[in-house]
Amino acid sequence: EIVLTQSPGTLSLSPGERATLSCRASQSVSSSYLAWYQQKPGQAPRLLIYAAFSRATGIPDRFSGSGSGTDFTLTISRLEPEDFAVYYCQQHANSPWTFGQGTKVEVK
Amino acid sequence: EVQLVQSGAEVKKPGESLEISCKGSGYNFSNYWIGWVRQMPGKGLEWMGIIYPGDSDTRYSPSFQGQVTISADKSISTAYLQWSSLKASDTAMYYCARGGGFDVWGQGTMVTVS
Numbered sequence: 001e002i003v004l005t006q007s008p009g010t011l012s013l014s015p016g017e018r019a020t021l022s023c024r025a026s027q028s029v030s031s032s033y034l035a036w037y038q039q040k041p042g043q044a045p046r047l048l049i050y051a052a053f054s055r056a057t058g059i060p061d062r063f064s065g066s067g068s069g070t071d072f073t074l075t076i077s078r079l080e081p082e083d084f085a086v087y088y089c090q091q092h093a094n095s096p097w098t099f100g101q102g103t104k105v106e107v108k
Numbered sequence: 109e110v111q112l113v114q115s116g117a118e119v120k121k122p123g124e125s126l127e128i129s130c131k132g133s134g135y136n137f138s139n140y141w142i143g144w145v146r147q148m149p150g151k152g153l154e155w156m157g158i159i160y161p162g163d164s165d166t167r168y169s170p171s172f173q174g175q176v177t178i179s180a181d182k183s184i185s186t187a188y189l190q191w192s193s194l195k196a197s198d199t200a201m202y203y204c205a206r207g208g209g210f211d212v213w214g215q216g217t218m219v220t221v222s
Contacts, residue, residue, distance in 0.1 A: 035209035050209035
C-alpha cells in the first residue's frame with residue numbers, strides 16, 4: 001500500500017499570502033495518478049488538480065500542482081478568503097488507492 | 109449535468125444491516141469507476157474501494173475487505189455500499205465519487221450506529 005504523508009498538518013497564513021502544501025509518497029507514483037482535493041466544513045471534497053499538474057474544470061489558476069516520483073506540491077499563489085479549508089492528496093496508481101491525512105489551511 | 113445523488117441519512121443499531129446507494133446521471137455510468145470514501149467525524153478521507161459498473165470489477169482497501177460489500181446495477185446507474193452487521197465504529201459520512209481522480213462527488217450519506 002502506498003502511504004501518502006502530507007505536511008504541514010496545519011498552515012496558518014493570511015489572505016494574500018502564498019501557501020505551499022507537500023505530499024510525499026512511500027514509493028514512486030506516476031504523475032498521471034496524483035490528485036489534490038479541497039474540502040470545506042459540511043461539504044463534499046472537490047477535485048482541484050488531477051494528473052499532478054492539471055487543474056480541474058472551474059478551478060482558478062492561483063491553484064497549481066507540481067512534482068514527480070515521491071514528492072508532490074500544491075501551491076496556492078495568493079490565498080483568497082474562500083481558500084481556507086482542508087486539502088488532501090490522493091494516488092490512484094495502485095490499489096488500494098490512498099489519501100494523505102490532510103493539511104488544514106487556516107487564517108492566521 | 110453530471111451528478112451523483114446518494115441516499116439519505118440512516119440511524120441504525122449495532123448488528124443491523126444496511127445498504128446505501130449512489131445514483132449517477134448525465135453520463136454513461138458503465139464507463140467510469142465509482143469509489144466509496146469514509147470520513148469519520150472530525151477525521152480525514154479514507155478510500156474504501158471501487159467498482160467498475162461495466163463489468164463489476166471491484167477492488168477493496170485491506171482495511172475494509174470483508175467489512176463491507178460494494179456492488180452496482182448498471183441498468184439503473186446505481187452503486188451500493190452494504191454492511192451485514194453494523195458496529196458503532198461505522199458511524200461516519202460516506203461519499204461516493206466518480207473516476208480515478210474523483211471528479212464528481214455525491215453529497216454524502218451520514219450513517220449513525222447507536
